[in-house]
Amino acid sequence: MRAAGLREGVDEHLLTRREMLLAGAAGVLSLLPGGSVPACDFPVRDGVPAVDYHVHIGDGISVDQAIELARRRGLKFGLLQHAGAKGRGHAVSDDAELAAWVGSLDGKPVFKGIEAEDTDWTSAFSKPALARLDYVQADALGVPDASGTPMGIWKPDFRPGDPQAFMDRYLDYHVQRISTEPLDIFVVPTALPDALRADYDRLWTERRMRAIIDAAVKFRVALEIDSRFRVPSMRFLEMARDAGATFAFGSNYQTAEGLGDISYGVEAYRRLGLTLPQFFCPAPRGRKPIGRR
Numbered sequence: 001m002r003a004a005g006l007r008e009g010v011d012e013h014l015l016t017r018r019e020m021l022l023a024g025a026a027g028v029l030s031l032l033p034g035g036s037v038p039a040c041d042f043p044v045r046d047g048v049p050a051v052d053y054h055v056h057i058g059d060g061i062s063v064d065q066a067i068e069l070a071r072r073r074g075l076k077f078g079l080l081q082h083a084g085a086k087g088r089g090h091a092v093s094d095d096a097e098l099a100a101w102v103g104s105l106d107g108k109p110v111f112k113g114i115e116a117e118d119t120d121w122t123s124a125f126s127k128p129a130l131a132r133l134d135y136v137q138a139d140a141l142g143v144p145d146a147s148g149t150p151m152g153i154w155k156p157d158f159r160p161g162d163p164q165a166f167m168d169r170y171l172d173y174h175v176q177r178i179s180t181e182p183l184d185i186f187v188v189p190t191a192l193p194d195a196l197r198a199d200y201d202r203l204w205t206e207r208r209m210r211a212i213i214d215a216a217v218k219f220r221v222a223l224e225i226d227s228r229f230r231v232p233s234m235r236f237l238e239m240a241r242d243a244g245a246t247f248a249f250g251s252n253y254q255t256a257e258g259l260g261d262i263s264y265g266v267e268a269y270r271r272l273g274l275t276l277p278q279f280f281c282p283a284p285r286g287r288k289p290i291g292r293r
């Protein structure tokens, strides 16, 4: 639907090397035998993807409620459960629970995802079980302190101590997760704790932004444009675009009213002049990060 419309009639030899790199990074435009191009299964409205990849089920939102909301908003949703090692309260923590989650979405007009918690989540699942998902996403909000304990940076009363030391640790955790885990999308990149939010532009120096962007491009992990926290900044997104990154939209709200709010993503997509090959599409089976990393 999207890619076919975009590339219809375009001779593959006319693609520039940069376009082919972008296409490869998006994981969608690699030409099939015969030169046809697989489409990505989400609607496109006024030239902009109409998809929200960051919709959590639970906490008062059921799968059917989410699907009804997506239908009313003219969007496709990617639905998520928190997933990780046993004993830490994650909704999905072994192959049987993962199969039940995926099975509950079979035949429904949604993408099937998980939000991977902590850095050891792959130890809880087999590769074939994970490969049944459309995508895996993760964030850096669980950044640990020097003792390995998550600092809880999302809590309003979190105090980061020395801001520069915090930023270095937080940056390292972004880069570590993107570089070492088989992720499709990295979400809420650069989101800061409340206490530092006013200093976002000063703390996210070009060097720090570059380190995240370089890792995302190198390991072909899409970067979420998060509408709840309005991150990353346009400055970051411009740099990421110029470096050949791919992007995904996420509302990341936990309420029915907020689900499907991809307004910041749409705004960024237009301002940056993004095109569909620069937008995340779940890779086909066998080509997902879980299969190739």
Ligand SMILES: [Zn+2]
Pocket (backbone or CB within 6 Å): 054, 056, 115, 252
């Ligand atoms: Zn989330």
